[in-house]
Amino acid sequence: MSDNNSKSVILKDFFKRNVLISEIEDILRFKPDTLIGVDKVSSEQLVANGIKSVADLASLSVANLPEIRDILPSMLQKWVKIAQVIQKNVKEHLKRHKKILLTGLDNGGKTSILAVLQEKYSIIKSLLPTRGVKREKLDFFGFPIISWDLGGQVQYREKLYFNRPELFFTEADIILYVVDSQDPDRFPEAANFFREVLKILVELKENPSILVVLSKSDEDIRKTLQWQQNVTTIKNKFISIAEKxxxxxxxxxxxxxxxxxxxxxMFSVALKKVSDTSEIIENILEDFSHQVEGKAASLVSMDGLIFGSYTNTDTDEMLVNNTALLLQTLSNFYNSIGLIRENSISIELPLNGFTIRGEKLFEYSDLHIPVYLWGLVENPKKLEGKLDYFKEQLLPLINLFL
Ligand SMILES: Nc1nc2c(ncn2[C@@H]2O[C@H](COP(=O)(O)OP(=O)(O)OP(=O)(O)O)[C@@H](O)[C@H]2O)c(=O)[nH]1
Ligand SMILES: [Mg+2]
Known part of the structure; x- marks a missing residue:
């Protein structure tokens, strides 16, 4: 299947089943009611207000939506965002690889992070400092990505990257700046190099998302006062640099x-920062939580990518995401010894008055990775009959997540 075809197959999920797509370009001219979730009456109201096509919907500004009779502003906002995602993808046509750049001082743990991500644990103990730049095409969670691992030894930092910065720092979608959280003696050096990287980005007129990764935050070390002070120091230093x-x-x-x-x-946070659809996914999870009277909801792939979550409190978010990741690890273990994967996984906490429930919604990417919708609910019965509706809305969005 060519890339063009696969793109139209993915975009098709945004449209009602009876809508036929022969050329991707046509999609933008379709009437609003071809989109899933847009009923005839609303569509007629849109048309009466001059919004006659998907392209017209996409041209509206979310910050300044018109008032349209019989259409809730939150609904209109969702349709506009979806139309914008569709338009962007039609225009791009081909999904290019996302570029993730890992940089920071030597010995920070960059290459080790990539090793864990690819489950190559055994190489970690014998890793040598990265010489120059290591580029790898990776299938992260089923998404095509190129990682650029910039060796952090001083000779590369001073000579290689800053002599020809355009070779390394352009077109990155996200930069992971890795700092060894156990090495306070080198925080000033790490901060200085960070400032240099930002300067270069400004000179190159690049504006990627930046995530500062506090590596080596080992379970036992995290409990120490020293580590907590280290984290505060790093955050203060880096925030004050970025503010400039x-x-x-x-x-x-x-x-x-x-x-x-x-x-x-960490990768979920990074990928969400560069995703066009994560915000819409989170709006849908919010809607889901309200409808099932739940406290939190999260969409998580079996390989651990959190596409999005919705909660009122940080504790609930931690609870639902960590439970999801741990139960999925358990499910993967069962699967590895030949048991059939359950479509519904739940853990009941009766003394606390709630249940955490994961429902398999679909599989995504060529790797057929199962994706579960997790909810923290007081009454799991409320989930009944609600899943298909959300499944239909979420599928096209995760397929276009990156
Ligand atoms: N305790 C602990 N050690 C780690 C962790 N991650 C990496 N290390 C160790 O830190 C050392 C450096 O790791 P690398 O991944 O090679 O560091 P790097 O940032 O790639 O270094 P350069 O390639 O020189 O830029 C290795 O000895 C790793 O075993 C971690 O999470 N905890
Ligand atoms: Mg390395």
Whole structure:
């Protein structure tokens, strides 16, 4: 199947079943009611207001939506965002690889993070410092990605990257800046190099998302006061540097190679930062939580990518995501010894008055990775009959996640 065809197959999921797509370009001229979730009456209202096609919908600004009779603003907003995603993908036509750049000082743990991600644990103990740049085409969670692992030894930092910065720092979708959280003596050096990287990006007029990764946050070390102070120091230093450049918003994640989930969560945050559809996914999860009277919901692939989550509190988010990742690890283990994978997984906590339930919605990518919708609910019966509706809405979005 050519890329063009596969793209039209993916985009097709946004449209009602009876809609035929022969040329991708045609999609933008379709009437609003060809889209799943847009009923005839709403579509007629849209048309009466001059919004006659998917392209017209996409041209509206989410920040400044018109008021249209019989259409809830939140609904219109969702349709506009979906139309914009469709338009962007039609225009791009071909999905190019996302470029993820890992940089930071030597010995920070960059190559180890990539090793854990690919489940190549055994190489970690014998890793040598990366010489120059290591580029790899990877199938991260079924998405095509190129990782650029920039060796952090001083000779590369001073000579290689800054002599020809355009060779390394252009067209990155996201930069993971890795800092060894156990090495406070080198924080000033790490911060200085970070400043240099930002300067280069400004000079090159590049504006990738940046995630600061606090590596080596091992379980036992995290409990120490020293580590907690280290984290505060790093955050303060890095935030104050980024503020001087204004255009860069920072996020922080801590990881340890000893707990793969920490690395999965970090990558989920990174990929969400570059995804066009993650915000829509989160809106849909919010809607789902309200409808099932749940406290939290999360969409997670069996290999640990969190596409999006919705909660009111950080604790609930931690609860639902960590439970999902751990139960999925268990499910993968069962699967590896020949048991059939359950479509519905749940853990009941009666003393706490809630259940965490995962429902397999579909499989995505050529790798057929199962994706589960997880909910933290007081009454699991409320889920009944609700899943198909959300399945239909979420499928096209995860297929276009990157
Ligand atoms: N305790 C602990 N050690 C780690 C962790 N991650 C990496 N290390 C160790 O840190 C050392 C450096 O790791 P690398 O991944 O080679 O570091 P790097 O950032 O790629 O270094 P350069 O290639 O020189 O830039 C290795 O000895 C790893 O075993 C971690 O999460 N915890
Ligand atoms: Mg390395």
């Amino acid at each position: 450049f204004e255009q860069f918003g920072l996020d922080f994640c801590d990881t340890t190679v000893f707990v793969r989930e920490t690395i999965m969560q």
